[in-house]
Amino acid sequence: MSNILDGLTIDDLINNNKDAEINIETLDDTKVELMQKKIDDGSIFELTLKEIFSYLDLSYVDKRDKKGALWVIGDNSLNDLMQLFEKHGFKFIFSSKGGRASKNMPAWFTTAKGDRLSPDGTTEQNYEIIKNYGYISDNTRPICINYIRWYNNPPAFDIREWNNTSCEKPGKGIVLNKEEILKLRDVLREDTIFSKDELLQVIDLGNASIDDYGLVTVLNNKGNWSTEARVVDWGYKKGLDIRKWDQKHTKCGKGVNLKQSELEKLISILKSIEL
Known part of the structure; x- marks a missing residue:
């Protein structure tokens, strides 16, 4: 999920x-x-x-x-x-x-549909899946791993929800470059989620900073936002959370929150990717 x-x-x-x-x-x-x-x-x-x-x-x-x-x-x-x-x-x-x-x-x-701006002024999702590495969940909206080009940007690795395993309509997710995906692959372990006892829970934030909790690695720390992998519980169940945060950790962007079985499949796929 x-x-x-x-x-x-x-x-x-x-x-x-x-x-x-x-x-x-x-x-x-x-x-x-x-x-x-x-x-x-x-x-x-x-x-x-x-x-x-x-x-x-x-x-x-x-x-x-x-x-x-x-x-x-x-x-x-x-x-x-x-x-x-x-x-x-x-x-x-x-x-x-x-x-x-x-x-x-x-x-x-x-009332325009869509979720991203486009260079040419259209609101259609403009993407090209260069390589599909498979999916890590069997949910109604599966999470798929792709090497993808969004609009006219350079290709990048993409972990995202889609409407089906054929990846016909994108949902929420995170885009990672080669350096970020390599860093993620190097730090992830099957016990990553369970090893973080200092779990970030939303209810704890009144007493402590997010900086104290659950950090697995900072994938990118450029500008006003950083891309981070953390173990986070959003009130459902703790999972591996990959998303962007502002410098004060008071605002976050879209991303993915992976349960244990999804983490294990992600590790397997990342090991199979030739980088």
Whole structure:
């Protein structure tokens, strides 16, 4: 099973609050500059929308799975920022009175499907699976291991949920480069999950920092986010958790949380990959 909690801060999880605190955002030129920089170097196309919103410190509410809209909370001064989203596939419309999802605060909304921006302005999932290494779970949405090219980015290793084992529609997951996948392969053991007695549990965070818990390895620590492998219990059962965290470990991106049987299959697949 893959268990992912996105878009909520750790404080929200501690308080068992499913709806994060909503704040009205106003334009910060730094947000436009940060987004444009990631567009220019292409790294933004590897991120999901929610990861981008978190990176830009934007409050959002996503109701698209309930036939609603994706709302970004903020006033009309976010226009320049929203134009960047439109240029890459997501046209947001401003509503001064917002909607029920935004608690009637000013907000921008879109009903466009998809989860990632695209260089050419389309919202279709643009990917090429160069090599499929198999799947590590038999769930309704299996977790598959692929060597994949997202949009026009260099190929990378991908651990992700899909709608089936044929990998026709992608879900939540994590993209790792060669250096990161090698580091992961070198540190993983079949007892990795059970060896972490200092398990991170959401309820513990009021008394201690995530830095004290469950770290297996830091795969990448560049910029404001680091990619980490940890043993984490999100309230279900502890598992190997691979995802991005901000420097303060108060926000996290999408990733995967693997149970013991999935960890063992992952280790087997990683050993078979010629790197």
